Amino acid sequence: MKKISISQMPNHIGETVKLGAWVANKRSSGKIAFLQLRDGSGFVQGVIVKEEVSEELFTTAKGLTQESSIYVTGVVKEDTRSSFGCELAIDGIEVIHIAQDYPITPKEHGIEFLMDNRHLWLRSRKQHAVMKIRNEVIRATYEFFNNNGFTKIDPPILTGSSPEGTSELFHTKYFDEDAYLSQSGQLYLEAAAMALGKVFSFGPTFRAEKSKTRRHLIEFWMMEPEMAFVEHAESLEVQEQYVSYIVQSVLKNCKIELERLGRDISKLENIQAPFPRITYDDAIKFLHEKGFTDIEWGDDFGAPHETAIAENYDKPVFIIHYPVGIKPFYMQPHPERDDVVLCADLIAPEGYGEIIGGSERIYDHELLLQRIKEHNLDEKAYAWYLDLTKQGAVPHSGFGLGLERTVAWISGSEHVRECIPFPRLLNRLYP
Structure with missing residues (x-):
């Protein structure tokens, strides 16, 4: 048998x-x-x-x-x-x-009870479906980048510096030095791109943000590609092709799981490149027209702002050219304006917010050094990164996709805590 x-x-x-x-x-x-x-x-x-x-x-x-x-x-x-x-x-x-007194019965349970029993809650039909969709996104990601000539690189999790400063990093001692849990592998991937051309990583990242929103985790997983000789507009094309690819892969290979979750697949079937693009300037004007008086030019967008913008489209939308003052030090300035940078955030439909952040990177040594000083970063800690701009510097671009936010959007999950096997939240380190 x-x-x-x-x-x-x-x-x-x-x-x-x-x-x-x-x-x-x-x-x-x-x-x-x-x-x-x-x-x-x-x-x-x-x-x-x-x-x-x-x-x-x-x-x-x-x-x-x-x-x-x-x-x-x-x-x-x-x-x-x-x-x-x-x-x-x-x-x-x-x-x-024979199992004894299994705690998660078919009746309704509160979310804190379910989170306390996450090790068992994973067995439920809904959680099983979300994990299967997560797995398909990961599988399709490897397939997409492998098919497009990328090499996988594994950046370190323990770092001595940060791409975006150390204010939201977890600090630890590395023998007699200060070290941090990585919030991004980007800088290391830029170095790898100078060696291998097109690279990507997939791994855990950490943000010490004291946030309790449905979009935030303390530990989450990121897909991060970096591409040599690729400028901003070309990077946007890679991003929309990649997102389209993973959505269509889930539609093809996770039909039962999407049905189990009650997902409206007609909204996913429409996710095909190209995606619309609007400038930060136009986004501010749009929000003012919609009655958002709480935001001015130079402010970053919050969840309500991103949702209002996304509701105007039936696909993910790129918001491009953010102000210099609200973006990290490494972003390439706009060639015709000194107040904005060549960057984009990709906002998912249906209120799921930003799923990708990316930019063209600075490759001029003096400008990068100036930006590091302006951000009060330790020049010595970034000496190796600065070295990249002295040894055959080229235009290059990259982006990072948050896995759990993307899975939440594709699966229709209300909260990112259901899109990772064992979530780490502001007040949760168990189980």
Whole structure:
């Protein structure tokens, strides 16, 4: 008898198979028992007809508790009523372990209770679907960059300096030196781009922001490409092609998960490059016309501002050319204006806010040194980065995509805390 996973069942219609599974839920009509089974690869219904099995087997099935682990055998049958397309007619059960008092029952639970039990909450259908979508975004990311000639580089997590200053970094001692948990691998990736041309990284980053919004995590994952000989406009094209690619990959490969989450896929089907572009100047004018009197030229956008701008479009929208004063030191100035830089934030539709921040990077040594001084950064700590502008400097650009915000948007999740397996929030380090 062949042991398979639930995800493989549609390929074995009419065959007798064996599954290792957990009992996600069960119900019984007296003559028929229905077991909702899961094994990590998917969910399926198992059916046990009392008249067709031994009394001992039926009694065993009725005695199973939520999240008990079992081996089951049975015939895979087509089920057109199910989005999965099949069910299992069970004729054998081997109990591995009977779970005791599983805390997350089918009833409603408060979010703090669920977060305290995150190690178990991950087993639920919704959380399973979100994690599958997260995995598909990661898989498609590697595929996109590998197919487009990028080399993966792994920047350090412990650093002696920061791309954006050290005010929001976690400090630690590195023997007798100060060190910080990385908020971005960008500077190291710029060095790698000078060696390999086009590079990308994917890894954890840390922000010591005391924020409790639905868009913020203390520890999150970022995709960061850097590209030599690529200017700002070219970088925007890479960004919109990349985002389009991952959205279409999720639509293709996560249909069941999107359906389980109740996601309106018509809004995702429209996500195809190119994306609209508006300047920061025009965004400020638009917000004033919409009655936002709390923002002036030179201010950064908050969540309500980004949402109002995004509502004007049915695709992600680039806001380009932000003021120098609200962006990091390394961004290339606009060639025709000294008050804005060649940068862009990509704002997702449906109120999910910024998912990408990127820019062309400064490659003139004197200007970069000036910017470092203006930001009161330690010149010695950035000596190696400055060295890049003295050894064959070229125009180059890059960006960073926040994985959890992107997954939240694509999956339709309300909060980024559901888009990472074990979220780190302002007041949460457990489990």
